[in-house]
Amino acid sequence: MKKILIPFFIAAILAVVFGGSYFLGKLSKALVKKEVLQESTQPVTALPLEGNQEKVLSILLLGYGGPGHDGGTLSDTLILLYANLETKKVRLISIPRDLWVPIPYDWDKTAFYKINMAYAMGLDDVRYPNKKPEFRGEAGGGNLAKEVVGKVTGISPQNFISVNFDGLTKIIDILGGVEVDVPKTFNDYFYPVKGKENETCGITSSKIAEFHLKYSGFELEKQFTCRYENLHFDKGSQVMNGETALKFVRSRHSSEHGGDFARSERQSALLTGIKDKAISFQALGKLNSILDKVTQNVRTDLTATQIQRLIGFLANQAEYEVSAVHLTEENVLKATTANGGQFILVPKDGINNFSGIQKFIFQDL
Numbered sequence: 001m002k003k004i005l006i007p008f009f010i011a012a013i014l015a016v017v018f019g020g021s022y023f024l025g026k027l028s029k030a031l032v033k034k035e036v037l038q039e040s041t042q043p044v045t046a047l048p049l050e051g052n053q054e055k056v057l058s059i060l061l062l063g064y065g066g067p068g069h070d071g072g073t074l075s076d077t078l079i080l081l082y083a084n085l086e087t088k089k090v091r092l093i094s095i096p097r098d099l100w101v102p103i104p105y106d107w108d109k110t111a112f113y114k115i116n117m118a119y120a121m122g123l124d125d126v127r128y129p130n131k132k133p134e135f136r137g138e139a140g141g142g143n144l145a146k147e148v149v150g151k152v153t154g155i156s157p158q159n160f161i162s163v164n165f166d167g168l169t170k171i172i173d174i175l176g177g178v179e180v181d182v183p184k185t186f187n188d189y190f191y192p193v194k195g196k197e198n199e200t201c202g203i204t205s206s207k208i209a210e211f212h213l214k215y216s217g218f219e220l221e222k223q224f225t226c227r228y229e230n231l232h233f234d235k236g237s238q239v240m241n242g243e244t245a246l247k248f249v250r251s252r253h254s255s256e257h258g259g260d261f262a263r264s265e266r267q268s269a270l271l272t273g274i275k276d277k278a279i280s281f282q283a284l285g286k287l288n289s290i291l292d293k294v295t296q297n298v299r300t301d302l303t304a305t306q307i308q309r310l311i312g313f314l315a316n317q318a319e320y321e322v323s324a325v326h327l328t329e330e331n332v333l334k335a336t337t338a339n340g341g342q343f344i345l346v347p348k349d350g351i352n353n354f355s356g357i358q359k360f361i362f363q364d365l
Contacts, residue, residue: 030298032139057083057313059302060146060157062119066164066297073120075145076165076250077267082155083313083320084365090322093153093361094264099333100344101148102352106130112351114344115152118145119162139301154358159302165250167297169242171274177239178273180248183265186257188231190222191247201226216341218253245270264324325361332357 063077080093097116104110105121105128113121121128122135122144135144142160150156172178200208201224211223221227231251240248249267252258257266302310327333333345349356 030300031303032137032142032299032301055085057081057085057310058155058157058159059310060142060149060160062142062145062160062162063165063168064119064162066166071120073123073141074116075119075162076116077263078115078145078149079264080149080153080155080157082365085313087365088320089365090320091325091361091365092264092322093155093325093327095149095152095327096333096345098343098345099152099327100338100346100351101152103144103148104132104135107132112338114342115148118148138299142299142301152354152357153361154354155361159300159306161298161300161302163299164297165246169246170297172240172242172245175274175277177241178245178270178277179237179239180245180269180273181237182233182235182248183269184257184262185235186231186233186251186254186262188251188254188258190228190253191231191251193227193229196227199224199227217337217343240270240273245273259328264326323364327357327360332360 059081061077061079061081062075064075065072074097076097078095078097080095081090082093083090095115097114099115100112101115101118102110103113103115103118103121107130119141122131122141125131125136125140128135131140131144134140135147142162146157146160203211203224211220215223231247231254233248249263249270251266252263254262300307329335329345332348334348336344336346338344347353347357
């Protein structure tokens, strides 16, 4: 595990923006548990943690592409925030989106999918109309993702926060761009170009058939080079607009800085930039101008009271030991393929056996 700054992903945005907000009523747009909130000209008050009966916080943070993206409701980012308020330990458990898990899609039916499908299936009431009530409606995606992540990690998330990546780009642009400290120079020659997912790139049908016989999965996709663009980032500080920032954190196929751990490091760097810029907006009295955009693209089942408690926790973050836990092939997972040749990750202990994963997570909690 690596000692890091607190990259609470979506929670950081909530804490900085909502925590400093003078207009609590604007939170209503983000809450899937509807509350009548009164706008106030006073800052949101953080609730003290002392004396609180709950000794842990466990929040599932979800990031997804949003409208206009292929698979726009698939959760590309899944991070379980677990904070033990007694031991003063915080763990950010990054769960790879390709993890192969059982997902209940009906009252009495379960099938295996990649874990990033859980949020999408909970939202999709058309293809999955017979779900349990808790997996339906606006909160359904988060609730289903919480259940599946709980079975994998042994920690049942109390709440979820989801953010639309396109919404995040809008927030960054409203802020006028953010300054990001790029941790390492890297190239990604296979960043997908939006709208070109099915381009044949002028390749003949016979050649395409030959590709299908020779390749599968991403190796097959790589043959269609016009579907991708080359990304290049130099190490060091640079100002990014929303589009560039999104590419920076979503890049997956760099040989210099690829994989889930690298993506988490880049997400942390971006969040630090967003936090710093948001604080400067707050100091200038301009923060309220971005609240509507934030709340339109964030969904959570936290109540206003729970958000105040989360803010209280973040206000005391210096007291906590914070580390990231990455589930990877180097510890508890192994790569394989499912029927049809799609790339998946499974526990080293065997499919649907998450005991080793849970032991790894709990060894330092």
